[in-house]
Amino acid sequence: MGLSIEQSRLLLSKIANSDRHGENSPYFDGWKAYDRDPFHAIKNPGGVIQMGLAENQLSFDLIDEWIRRNPKASICTPEGVNEFKNVAIFQDYHGFSEFRKAIAKFMSRVRGGRVTFDPERIVMGGGATGANELITFCLADPGDAFLVPSPCYPAFGRDLGWRTGVQVLPFHCHSSNGFQITKQALEAAYNKAQEENINVKGLIITNPSNPLGTTIDRDTLISLVSFVNEKNIHLVCDEIYAATVFSSPNFVSVSEIIQDMECNRDLIHIVYSLSKDMGLPGFRVGIVYSYNDLVVQCARKMSSFGLVSSQTQHLLASMLSDDEFVDNFLAESSKRLGKRYNIFTKGLEQVGIACLKSNAGLFFWMDLRSLMKEQTFEGEMVLWRLIINEVKLNVSPGSSFHCSEPGWFRVCFANMDDETVEVALKRIRAFVCQGKEGEQQQQQQQQPQQEAVKSSSKRSWKNNLKVSFSSRRYEEGVMSPHMMSPHSPVPHSPLVRART
Numbered sequence: 352m353g354l355s356i357e358q359s360r361l362l363l364s365k366i367a368n369s370d371r372h373g374e375n376s377p378y379f380d381g382w383k384a385y386d387r388d389p390f391h392a393i394k395n396p397g398g399v400i401q402m403g404l405a406e407n408q409l410s411f412d413l414i415d416e417w418i419r420r421n422p423k424a425s426i427c428t429p430e431g432v433n434e435f436k437n438v439a440i441f442q443d444y445h446g447f448s449e450f451r452k453a454i455a456k457f458m459s460r461v462r463g464g465r466v467t468f469d470p471e472r473i474v475m476g477g478g479a480t481g482a483n484e485l486i487t488f489c490l491a492d493p494g495d496a497f498l499v500p501s502p503c504y505p506a507f508g509r510d511l512g513w514r515t516g517v518q519v520l521p522f523h524c525h526s527s528n529g530f531q532i533t534k535q536a537l538e539a540a541y542n543k544a545q546e547e548n549i550n551v552k553g554l555i556i557t558n559p560s561n562p563l564g565t566t567i568d569r570d571t572l573i574s575l576v577s578f579v580n581e582k583n584i585h586l587v588c589d590e591i592y593a594a595t596v597f598s599s600p601n602f603v604s605v606s607e608i609i610q611d612m613e614c615n616r617d618l619i620h621i622v623y624s625l626s627k628d629m630g631l632p633g634f635r636v637g638i639v640y641s642y643n644d645l646v647v648q649c650a651r652k653m654s655s656f657g658l659v660s661s662q663t664q665h666l667l668a669s670m671l672s673d674d675e676f677v678d679n680f681l682a683e684s685s686k687r688l689g690k691r692y693n694i695f696t697k698g699l700e701q702v703g704i705a706c707l708k709s710n711a712g713l714f715f716w717m718d719l720r721s722l723m724k725e726q727t728f729e730g731e732m733v734l735w736r737l738i739i740n741e742v743k744l745n746v747s748p749g750s751s752f753h754c755s756e757p758g759w760f761r762v763c764f765a766n767m768d769d770e771t772v773e774v775a776l777k778r779i780r781a782f783v784c785q786g787k788e789g790e791q792q793q794q795q796q797q798q799p800q801q802e803a804v805k806s807s808s809k810r811s812w813k814n815n816l817k818v819s820f821s822s823r824r825y826e827e828g829v830m831s832p833h834m835m836s837p838h839s840p841v842p843h844s845p846l847v848r849a850r851t
Contacts, residue, residue: 366513366514369513371508371509371512371513376505376751377732377735377747377748377750377751378403378505378506378747378748378751378752380739381403381735381739381745381746381747382403382404382745384399384739384740384745385399385400385401385403385745387399388743389401390743390771390774392770392771392774396774397743398743399739399743399744399745400743400744400745400767400771400774400775400778401745401763401766401767402744402745402746402762402763402764402766402767402775403745403746403747403761403763404763404766405561405627405712405713405714405763405765405766406627406630406632406713406763406765406766407595407627407628407629407630407684407688407713407765407766408630408765408766408767409630409684409687409688409691409765410629410630410680410683410684410687411630413676413679413680413683413684414629414630414631414670414680417670417673417676418670421669421670421673423669424665424666424669424670425662425665425666426438426439426662426665434665438661438662438665439661439662442658442661442664444475444651444652444654444655444658445651446473446475446658446659446664447661447664447665447668448470449668449672450659450664450665450667450668451470451471451473452470452668452672453667453668453669453670453671453672454468454470454473454636454638454667454671455467455468455469455470455473456468456671456672457671457677458593458623458638458640460674460677460678460681461593461594461602461628461681462593462602462604462606462607463601465604465607466604466606466607466610468606468640471647472640472641472642472647473638473640474638474639474640474641474647474650474651474654475636475637475638475639475654475657475658475659476637476638476639476654476657477635477637477656477657477658477659478624478626478632478635478636478637479510479589479591479622479623479624479626479637480506480509480510480637481635481637481657482622482623482624482637482638482639483507483510483511483587483589483622483637484510484511484514484515485637485639485650485653485654485657486587486620486622486639486641486646486650487510487511487512487515487517488515488653489641489646489649489650489653490552490553490585490587490620490646491515491517491552491553492516492517493515493516493517494516494517494518494549494550495517495518495549495550495551495552496517496518496519496520496544496549496550496551496552497511497517497518497519497520497551497552497553497554497555497587498520498521498522498537498540498541498544498551498553498554498555499519499520499521499522499554499555499556499753500521500522500524500532500536500537500556501521501522501523501524501752501753501754501755502524502530502560502562502563502716502749502752502753502754502759503521503557503561503562503752503753504557504561504562504589504752505747505751505752505753507519507555511555517552518549519555520540520544520549520551521753522536522537522539522540523536523753523755524536524755525755525756526707526718526756526759529565529707529708530560530563530565530707530716531567531571532556532567532571532575534574534578537554537575537578538578541582551582551584552584552585553579553584553585553586553587553618554575554578554579554584554585554586554587555586555587555588555589556575556586556587556588556589557589557590557591557592558572558588558589558590558592558593558602558603558604558605559590559592559593559595559596559602559710559711559712560592560711560712561592561712561714562712562714562716562747562749562752562761563707563709563712563716564692564707564709564710564711564712564713564714564715564716565707565708565709565710565711565712566596566600566601566602566603566710566711567603568600568603569603569608572603572605572608573608573612575605576605576608576609576612576614576619577612577614579618579619580614580615580618583615583618584618585618585619585620586605586618586619586620587620587621587622588604588605588619588620588621588622589622590604590605590621590622590623591622591623591624591626591627591628592627592628592711592712592713593623593628594627594628594629594681594684594685595627595628595684595685595688595711595712595713596685596710596711597685597686597688597689597692597710597711598689598710599710600710602711604621605619605621606619606621609642616642616643617642617643617644617645617646618643619641619642619643620639620640620641620642620643620646621638621639621640621641622637622638622639622640623637623638623640624636624637624638625667627713628684629680629684634659634663634667635657635659635660635663636659636663636667637657637659639654688713688765691764691765691772692709692715692764694772695715695762695764695772695776696715698776698779698780699717699776699779701780702779702780702783702784703721703783704717704718704719704779704783705717705718706718706762707759713763713764713765713766714761714762714763714764714765715761715762715764716749716759716760716761716762717746717759717760717761717762718758718759719734719758719759719760720756720757720758720759722734722758722783723757723758726757726758727757728750728757730757730758731748731749731750731757731758732748732750734758735748735760738760738782742778742779742782743778744775744778744779746760746761746762747760747761747762748760749761
């Protein structure tokens with residue numbers, strides 16, 4: 352006779368029983384909605400379009416072409432099979448020397464050659480998720496904390512804290528200045544943590560920003576480096592979107608900043624990956640680059656728990672050493688991202704939807720505050736569930752990014768083909784236009800007719816926008832994080848996929 356769930360739980364670890372993985376959030380609920388009903392132009396044209404996946408699929412043809420022209424780069428071809436044994440046998444956790452050299456060179460080219468990287472400081476991790484956890488293990492103990500400016504990546508709590516026991520403390524940035532990081536907000540967050548006896552070990556930033564799609568300017572970076580030096584805490588810079596910049600201003604890496612100022616370099620660390628810049632999340636290439644010798648030594652030992660496969664190292668070492676290919680890829684990818692961004696944002700402008708001006712990333716920060724009756728997070732959830740269940744678009748609500756202002760949504764634009772883009776834009780236009788029509792009808796009526804409201808709510812979206820939040824409940828489909836059971840089965844869980 353089997354044990355009850357509660358009895359079984361007593362036999363498991365604290366990690367197995369905890370819910371710090373963060374799966375119970377609207378961010379992941381949207382993924383589940385897509386998994387249940389995925390859009391397909393022919394097989395399922397009414398399905399959910401995935402706009403919550405920050406994936407770069409716009410330049411795969413360039414990589415395909417290179418692979419066809421360089422069959423020796425793979426050990427799975429007649430031309431490259433002679434290297435099979437050398438690649439397949441045991442490799443230590445340092446990785447192939449040629450791979451680390453190629454990565455260091457690529458990181459420099461992404462940053463315009465303005466800085467060089469030492470291959471001996473390249474440490475591998477299992478994607479950016481593994482790299483972020485790896486650096487956290489090296490820098491902090493359970494109970495320690497990292498400050499993170501918000502809006503921020505929803506899964507930082509999982510990546511940095513689930514297994515390490517480290518806390519993530521978001522501090523708020525605001526739309527009034529484009530959500531830029533201010534010294535005042537950072538100081539206030541640090542002082543508050545001190546008052547609560549929380550040991551702050553560092554500051555983590557994402558540059559370019561996820562979800563904002565903006566780069567951090569040089570003066571702000573100088574201020575952040577000065578701050579961590581003053582407090583003697585670490586600065587971890589997640590730069591996995593470094594090559595996704597498609598318009599000015601240019602990307603400035605923290606590595607450039609510390610070249611030109613006096614600071615303690617032992618406090619500076621970079622996380623990088625090929626998941627976003629090259630669109631290769633399935634390769635699980637994560638990189639920790641630290642200016643601290645002790646961190647490099649420790650991280651290299653720990654990297655044995657999440658190495659990049661030697662076959663992947665072998666292929667990428669050849670690809671990233673091809674200067675002509677790399678230059679062409681970076682230029683063309685930037686061009687295509689910019690074109691796709693403009694198509695989406697201009698299409699939204701036509702129906703009066705504004706977005707934060709972006710210059711990088713695989714997404715934009717969409718402002719839907721005008722569509723909410725009440726400027727509350729409850730109102731944001733009502734609007735979000737409407738978009739998921741009826742408009743059939745998986746966009747991610749700002750609250751899941753710890754945004755302090757309700758009504759902002761992250762929209763990913765680089766993970767679909769041109770035809771799907773058109774379908775998504777048509778759905779958004781119809782949604783907004785019908786919502787405006789419904790609002791005008793409501794304004795013209797002194798006394799709402801209940802039967803007409805009930806009837807029209809089944810036919811269209813017209814009366815679902817700006818309605819009383821208590822009048823709409825969803826018994827099926829996507830639920831709020833408070834309605835989700837932490838033990839609900841999740842078939843085909845998106846959490847094992849690439850970092851988004």
